[in-house]
Amino acid sequence: MVAPSRKKSSVQPHHDTHETTSHKNQRNRVKHTERRRTDSVSKEDGMEYNKNVRKLHKTFLTQNEEAVQANQNSGSNSDTDLPIFDPDCDPENPKKLVxxxxxxxxxxxxxxxxxxxxxxxxxxxxxxxxxxxxxxxxxxxxxSFKERGACYALSRLNEQYKKAGVIAASAGNHALALSYHGQQMKIPVTVVMPVIAPLMKIQFCRSLGANVILKGETIAVAKEFALKHAKENHLKYINGYDAxxxxxxxxxxxxxxxxxxxxxxxxxxxxxxxxxxxxxxxxxxxxxxxxxxxxxxxxxxxxxxxxxxxxxxxxxxxxxxxxxxxxxxxxxxxxxxxxxxxxxxxxxxxxxxxxxxxxxxxxxxxxxxxxxxxxxxxxxxxxxxxxxxxxxxxxxxxxxxxxxxxxxxxxxxxLAVDGRLVRLEVIVSDRPGGIAELTTTIAHLGASIKDILHERAWISTDVFHVKVKVVVETRGKEHVEEIKTALNKIYGNVELH
Missing domain, CATH: 3.40.50.1100 (Rossmann fold)
Known part of the structure; x- marks a missing residue:
């Protein structure tokens, strides 16, 4: 974007009155070039200018919604690439709770x-x-605790939004809280949830009377859609963790x-x-x-x-x-x-x-x-x-x-972190009764077998042995060490996972 140039004064200095038009134009072009070069040198000036542009952009979005909507309806899409702005949650101008x-x-x-x-x-x-x-x-x-903020935010709405409704992007607790308290206060609620949101929470929101829209695979996509939907339908967007x-x-x-x-x-x-x-x-x-x-x-x-x-x-x-x-x-x-x-x-x-x-x-x-x-x-x-x-x-x-x-x-x-569910790998004889001996030993040690799997093709020992993988429920880490010690005495190298 090029900054608008300043208007030149209509009053000319006295010594310029006898200059020819061509000399004037040449001198103005030189001055204009020097000014452009000077401007490009100052990084701080550029940053300040960008800040001013962002401020103008935010003012445009917050104060001229009707004009923007009319512009979009007329077919113009000059602002389609501009970010959607939530005026209540501006990271460049944060508000502080008191x-x-x-x-x-x-x-x-x-x-x-x-x-x-x-x-x-x-x-x-x-x-x-x-x-x-x-x-x-x-x-x-x-x-969840989300009800506290949702209830207060809904109670603070003006009459326009109490009638039009609110919208939020959430995968769970904030959506549920808004849906419930919106139903209690008779305020229309729309929640935009990612498609990966739990089905239980989607159905719960709908049972509370909320309009549920599934959009995108992440909450970021859902939020972008919700902000756009709020702007187009004159709804109040409620940020679940920053308003x-x-x-x-x-x-x-x-x-x-x-x-x-x-x-x-x-x-x-x-x-x-x-x-x-x-x-x-x-x-x-x-x-x-x-x-x-x-x-x-x-x-x-x-x-x-x-x-x-x-x-x-x-x-x-x-x-x-x-x-x-x-x-x-x-x-x-x-x-x-x-x-x-x-x-x-x-x-x-x-x-x-x-x-x-x-x-x-x-x-x-x-x-x-x-x-x-x-x-x-x-x-x-x-x-x-x-x-x-x-x-x-x-x-x-x-x-x-x-x-x-x-x-x-x-x-x-x-249970696995606590040592009460462990997986053992033991190589036993593939003769009749080999696996039975292992399971009997584990039972005598006071453990319960939850799952068992044996494999023959992927072991490096002779073909007369089999690797047995056993998932065992134990009393805790001390019991696991007791089982491992006992099995090592019988079978040799016992792997513990």
Missing amino acids: FSDISSAAFNIKNNLIVTPCVRSLQLSTKFEMDLYFKKEYLQVTG IDILAGQGTIGLEILNQVPDVDTILVPVGGGGLIAGIAVAVKTLKPDVHIYGIEAETCPSFTGAYEAGHIVSAQAKASLADGLAVPTVGGNSLETAKGMVDKVITVSEESIALSILRLLEVEKAVVEGGGAVGLAAILEGKVPELKGKKVVSILSGGNIDTTVLGRSIERG
Whole structure:
């Protein structure tokens, strides 16, 4: 784009009056060339100019929607390549949540949500030598903390949007929360979900009266479509982890924790887009600055860790994770700006620890929790918070909407990490009774065979032996070592997986 040239003064200097026209034109061309060269040298001037252009572009998008729509209807597509802009979540001009926003949210949503319990775990507190409490947000109607922000954001809509409706891109919990509270407030809700979204959540949203649109294979594609759809149909787009009203709603969890566990030392907060930890940090640090806030995220997508250390948004590659709700490659600008200086530590946890955490919560707390909600306990299991021994700690179980097939896989993965499900490879005689002897020995050792497979073609020993792969359920890692030692005495080299 070429900047418009300045208008020349119509009054000429006195000494130019006798110059010929050709001399004037030549001198003007030289000056114009020199000015262009000078402009190109200054990098800062160019950056400033680009900032001005972006500001004009945003103003154009926010204040001239009707003109743009008319231009599109007339067949012009001059702005089709321009990015779609969400004015509530501008990373270049982030907004900052303040405590009064959270106070307002707490008052406005108190009759529409459950005050979830914050319960001390007797067994896990004893095991890890700390007073460990769980804030059970999975007990909300739609199974996650997202209801708080969704309820407050919907209550803040003006009459135009209450009638026209709202739209959001989400693969799960935010979509469910908007659908439920939109139904309660009689506000039309449209949710754009990627085609890979769990069928259970798609059907649940539809049963709550939401208009569900399946678009794209990633949440990024779904969001782009949702923003475009919002603009074309005059709907309000609600960002599930970065809109200020959403952050304010999530911050009410912090107020409840301080009321339920007044002498809490540290709060472990799952981190995805950053909205939950930003809201809780403002609420808690305002009232009790000495309370520590730890952010926990999956190591498969450490977007908040990178952004918080850098001080600005840093995109990360989102890999498959049990904590799929936290796999947000780019954190929210408002969330990051709000959280700056208020988060004491950011920790990443492994997939193995998340699986074991899901298993522990199921067995000990009788709580069905999704991977994103289990990361706080995962950090403790992984030994990444040794400084919390003897402290009073609250871990937020943010959601329980885990797919049943994923739950089954998580349980098996957790059992394997815990040493209660192992795979043994043993080479035994292929004579009659060889495999029977192995199974009898395992039974006498107190283990249960879950699966067994033998193969003859892919072993390097003689043809009179067979490799047997056995999946065995055990009592734990000590029992596994006992089994391995006993089998080694009989069969020699036993491989353990």
